[in-house]
Amino acid sequence: WWRSMAAPPLPSFKDQGNEAYARQDYPAAVELYTKAIEQDPDNHVLYSNRSAAYLSMNKGNLALQDAHRATTLRPDWAKGWGRKGDALAQMMKYNVKEKMQEAIEAYKTGLLLEPTNQHLLGGLNKLL
Secondary structure (H helix, E strand, O other): OHHHHOOOOOOOHHHHHHHHHHOOOHHHHHHHHHHHHHHOOOOHHHHHHHHHHHHHOOOHHHHHHHHHHHHHHOOOOHHHHHHHHHHHHHHHHOOOOOHHHHHHHHHHHHHHHOOOOHHHHHHHHHHO
8 A cells, every 4th residue: 555655756857858859849858868868878769869859959960979879889779870860861951961871871770770660761762
């Protein structure tokens, strides 16, 4: 009976970041994911999530840094490669054309890990 009287756990910084992202409050999401990273600096998902928030703010360079960290921490995680491809593709839109080949390679690396991943296939097809 004592368990039912305990207060529910407070949401983690990651959970709060996810909530901020869902309501499209990307600056708050970045701040909350940053706090989560300070607590767990080797968590690849946190870098990927912050990368997505940066992408939503059109901050491709910062998104790329986080995507790179996610793929360094977990090179066998296709979603991280998708984030890296997305960041590089976004940078291409702003006349950073040399990023195109890097974006293609990131999507291809992700597809080696998950050949049917629709996000990766779609990102690659946009560039080819």
